[in-house]
Amino acid sequence: MSNTATKQSLNQATMQSAMAGRLLRDRIFQRVMSVGGVGVIVAILAIFVYLASVVVPLFTPPAVSAAKDFVAPGGAERATLLYTAEEQREIGLRVTDAPAFQFFQFASGQTLREAPLKLPEGTHVTAFAEGSAASYAMALGLSDGSALVVKPEFKVSFDGAVRRIEPQVIYPLGDAPLKLALDSKPIVRLGMQQSEDGLVLAALSEGGRFFLSGVNVQRNQITGEVSSEVQQSEIIPVPSDVRKILVEDKQREMYLLSGASDLIRYDITDKAAPKLLETVKLTEPDERVTQMILLSGGFSIIVGTDKGKLSQWFLVRTEGANFKLQKIRDFTPMNGAITALSPEFHRKGFIVGNDRGELGSYFATSNRQLFVRKLSDRPLVVLGIPPRGNGYIAQDDHGRTYVAAVENHHPEVSWSALLGKVWYESYEEPAYIWQSAAANADFEPKFSLAPLSYGTIKAAFYAMIVAVPLALLGAIFTAYFMSPRMSSFVKPTIEIMQALPTVVLGFLAGLWLAPYVENNLAGVLLCLLLFPFGILLASLVFNALPEPLRRRVPPGWEAAVLIPVIILMFWGLLSLGHPIEAMFFDGDMPYWLSNTMGIKFEQRNSLVVGIAMGFAVTPTIFSIAEDAIFSVPKHLTAGSLALGATPWQTLTRVVLPTASPGIFSAIMIGLGRAVGETMIVLMATGNTAVMDFSVFTGFRTLSANIGVEMPEAAVGETHYRLLFLSALVLFGFTFVVNTLAELVRQRLRDRYSAI
Secondary structure (H helix, E strand, C coil): CHHHHHHHHHHHHHHHHHHHHHHHHHHHHHHHHHHHHHHHHHHHHHHHHHHHHHHHHHHCCCEEEEEEEEECCCCCCCCEEEEEECCCCCEEEEEECCCEEEEEECCCCCEEEEEECCCCCCCCEEEEEECCHHHCCEEEEECCCEEEEEEEEEEEEEECCEEEEEEEEECCCCCCCEECCCCCCCEEEEEEEEECCEEEEEEEECCCCEEEEEEEEEECCCCCCEEEEEEEEEECCCCCCEEEEEECCCCCEEEEEECCCEEEEEECCCCCCCEEEEEEECCCCCCCEEEEEECCCCCCEEEEECCCCEEEEEEEECCCCCEEEEEEEEECCCCCCEEEEEECCCCCEEEEEECCCEEEEEECCCCEEEEEEECCCCCEEEEECCCCCCEEEEEECCCEEEEEEEECCCCCCCHHHHHCCECCCCCCCCECCEECCCCCCCCCCEECCHHHHHHHHHHHHHHHHHHHHHHHHHHHHHHHHCCHHHHHHHHHHHHHHCCCCHHHHHHHHHHHHHHHHHHCHHHHHHHHHHHHHHHHHHHHHHHHCCHHHHCCCCCCCHHHHHHHHHHHHHHHHHHHHHHHHHHHCCCCHHHHHHHCCCCCCCCCCHHHHHHHHHHHHHHHHHHHHHHHHHCCCHHHHHHHHHCCCCHHHHHHHHHHHHHHHHHHHHHHHHHHHHHHCCHHHHHHCCCCCCCCCCCCCCCCCHHHHHHHHHHHCCCCCHHHHHHHHHHHHHHHHHHHHHHHHHHHHHHHHHHHCCC
16 A cells, blocks of 8 residues: 555656646746747837938938127128138138138138239229039129139148148139120129139120120140130120029020019020020019029029019920920018028028028928028028038128028928929929939939839739739649649649749849740730630630540649640740731830830830749748638538538638638738839839839839949938838838738638637
């Protein structure tokens, strides 16, 4: 008895120990799973937070700091003609009618150097004009009808780690003024523009005559020798009441502001024979234009009125090579009459001063009013912006000067610019455009996410059209009708396809499939359109065969019989393609589509991407859907068949409803796979950011755009942050789709759980 009791106690202790071990392992496993699940959530949140941290500065309003005011450097007795600054925002420049250059410390207004300008004896300044802000060039109209071209230069040197900036005055055409007004009368209105290719000066004399002078500079590419040619002409008749003269940067167009609001445009390509092109009314009859400037690049004109209204105008192509000046957009008005305007050096921004002492900052492309600040109780009469757009200089009519630093890194970003149509310079109409870089400094960044989002949806749509029918029908047949032995070969084979690198698929699609589709377009379209009907026809023929012949095919092996049929069908349809092209499409269907039907055809198009991406997505949908269908309890199908239902009725009324949550999840995961695909769309499309749903055109997706442009994006710049915004959009889209999919899946599970 004692031995038996001892054995029982030992067994009980062993069982308790084993149970304790199992419970311990269960707890450990539960903790590990919990930590893993929380870790996944934390990782997803960390990705979201990081993406958001990069994107948020895009929508942060500009910040103004280090605001100071002081008496105009050099004294307020002389009139101020211009304010500007050097790139580092350390030295400012005030140009006065003394005439003199007053160089001063930007932050404090302390005068660093006064540089008087050399004028002929007995003359004085009667007019002033500045060229593009980036050139620093300006011209002084003199009382003897001549003009002196001058510009500042800021030489930067380093003494060890100390940067030294030395301001200088240079005379591009020499220190002798250029005779402009042939009647030797004082110049009362002056316009100018200078570039490496030459100089243009336009002047209205006190005698009422208008003169145009051009200096064309030519450089010998071999010897480096520089030669110049001077062209002069007189514009007759002279428009009345000329108040402003503007010459665009390329020196081919000249604009005169006449009267209250008339803008007169001249073609001055040939300086010896200027041509009047058009006259445009800039405002309503009860308004008067008070200020007018050219934006950076010289394409756009910003117009300010006595009612505080601001508008942008530029040339729009009408017919052929003809252009017409057109009003593009209005900006948020100021509260008082516009008294001063100043453009940024390189961006499409500008600042505005009004008669109430308010300064406003605007950006043209995004149509944003960035900020408005009250600086003075007096009208602001002169404004200036440093080259990097990171500050401002303003002076009121009492000679008080105001300066500040401005953090304004992303003015071109607004929701309307990102998602809506924008009318860009040199375009005939508003459009959705993504173009992040160009070869010249006049470029206007075009950051519309609409064509990229459109391309992403387009790619997913065509991929799912191919993948969903193939994957779901294949999964249904494999899980429900196919023999287990054949299924053991088919399913692993399809799942192995999922392991193929997408870069390989993209390479094959771009270099083999795209040219093949172009050369056999009619045959490929026949395959896509007639293949499903061919399969149905083959099924009807098979069912029409004598029963002894049909029984030779074992149950569940019918798909094997289709393999030679499919091969024969593809061969036949592709062979028919060339005769059909020769008969109906002049032997070249892509050419016929483009030139006869006006349907644009690109070699790397949506059709190619749909086939390639469909091939890549199919294994994912197939595998999950097949598992869902195969996992339907056997007693459900057996019970249905036992009650007299046919296999097809059992499939449609029992199996598919029960498996519908898994099937829906398979489709949603496939959709997420298609949306996030990068390499196939990168290599198999033209990567053109266009909004065209045609199957014969290409596109650019968000993911491909990130892959292409991220290596060349400067860290922290607008372009860089917008690529992260694209990633955030993809992240959000995937999150929303998966969340909706889970909700639908749970509803389907609840609905069919009672079966």
